[in-house]
Amino acid sequence: MKYNFYDLAKDTLNTVKQPLSINDIWAKSVELGFAAKISITGKTPWKTLGARIYTDIKQNSDTEFIQVSKRPAKFYLKDLFLTNSYTKENSKVELSSKPSFHERDLHILLSTFVLSNPHFNCYTKTIYHEKSKKNVKGSNKWLHPDLVGIYFPFEEFQNNTLKLLEVLKENPYKLFSFEVKVEIDFSNLREYYFQAVSNSSWAHEGYLVALSINDDPALIDEIRRLNNAFGIGIIKLDLLNIEQSEILFSAKTKEFLDWETIDRLTEENKDFKQFIDDLMEDIKLGKVKSTYDKTLNADEYALYIDAKGMSANLTIPVRGVANR
Numbered sequence: 001m002k003y004n005f006y007d008l009a010k011d012t013l014n015t016v017k018q019p020l021s022i023n024d025i026w027a028k029s030v031e032l033g034f035a036a037k038i039s040i041t042g043k044t045p046w047k048t049l050g051a052r053i054y055t056d057i058k059q060n061s062d063t064e065f066i067q068v069s070k071r072p073a074k075f076y077l078k079d080l081f082l083t084n085s086y087t088k089e090n091s092k093v094e095l096s097s098k099p100s101f102h103e104r105d106l107h108i109l110l111s112t113f114v115l116s117n118p119h120f121n122c123y124t125k126t127i128y129h130e131k132s133k134k135n136v137k138g139s140n141k142w143l144h145p146d147l148v149g150i151y152f153p154f155e156e157f158q159n160n161t162l163k164l165l166e167v168l169k170e171n172p173y174k175l176f177s178f179e180v181k182v183e184i185d186f187s188n189l190r191e192y193y194f195q196a197v198s199n200s201s202w203a204h205e206g207y208l209v210a211l212s213i214n215d216d217p218a219l220i221d222e223i224r225r226l227n228n229a230f231g232i233g234i235i236k237l238d239l240l241n242i243e244q245s246e247i248l249f250s251a252k253t254k255e256f257l258d259w260e261t262i263d264r265l266t267e268e269n270k271d272f273k274q275f276i277d278d279l280m281e282d283i284k285l286g287k288v289k290s291t292y293d294k295t296l297n298a299d300e301y302a303l304y305i306d307a308k309g310m311s312a313n314l315t316i317p318v319r320g321v322a323n324r
Helices: 005-016 022-032 045-059 078-082 103-116 159-167 189-199 217-230 259-268 270-285 298-307
Strands: 065-070 073-077 122-126 147-151 174-184 205-213 233-236 246-249
Touching (some): 005 045, 005 073, 022 073, 065 078, 103 122, 103 147, 103 205, 103 298, 122 174, 174 189, 189 205, 189 217, 259 270
Parallel strands (some): 174 205, 205 233
Antiparallel strands (some): 122 147, 147 174, 233 246
């Protein structure tokens, strides 16, 4: 019989002898060589793996799998679970998916994605909170977004059209706010989400961005409720092909900007002030002349994620971004 996702999951859990999340089962199967035994056609095989296991547990009374926790969702083999064959020592197993890089290392990946994605088509600037004025401790908590972005309509409209829009008091420009994290799960979702709510109030759209988002259905449902209530969107970055990163939940677009917060950010932080100065100059010129955050072409992308230790999390060759 052809080797499949069920075999992969069983072999991985039998070898590690430790309950694992879906993402960790896949990551460990790659490390152990089991993933190489199956034919992969999609770009997110760990999602296929998760769907197979969830379905088997739900529909098959004789399933060999068992879900041993919900937050985060972890799975194990029934036989091993019943014999309690995993120990505290096993729980210290280091998974290949554990990141060795930092949140700011992801900024350039996000900048590359949002510049090429038609929903954003925006230029970004990293905001370094440490450059802000030193005020009373806690007064600036959750004030600064990680990155800010500006969409310029210069390629979409002729100059005369832009002038007419200005006369008619219609705004063709769009401001974005991004909060970037390495991983989102139940243990940090609410903290991260409300951090994004707090530091995105000034922009037309605000997003919480992560490289890894636990695929527990209960977590996705909670994100959906938060999105419906507060309007912050969710972006999942795709290391395999950054231009195929997903907007899992779209942000609610605000018609009016929070000018008080914009004014405060401009006063408090040099990076944000420079961002405002640059976009105003570019709007005045009618073209992008200022310097915004760097983006990566295909060759630079592969070198960058390798240098940052991100390529260890990849399971197939990097496609990166198109040369431009």
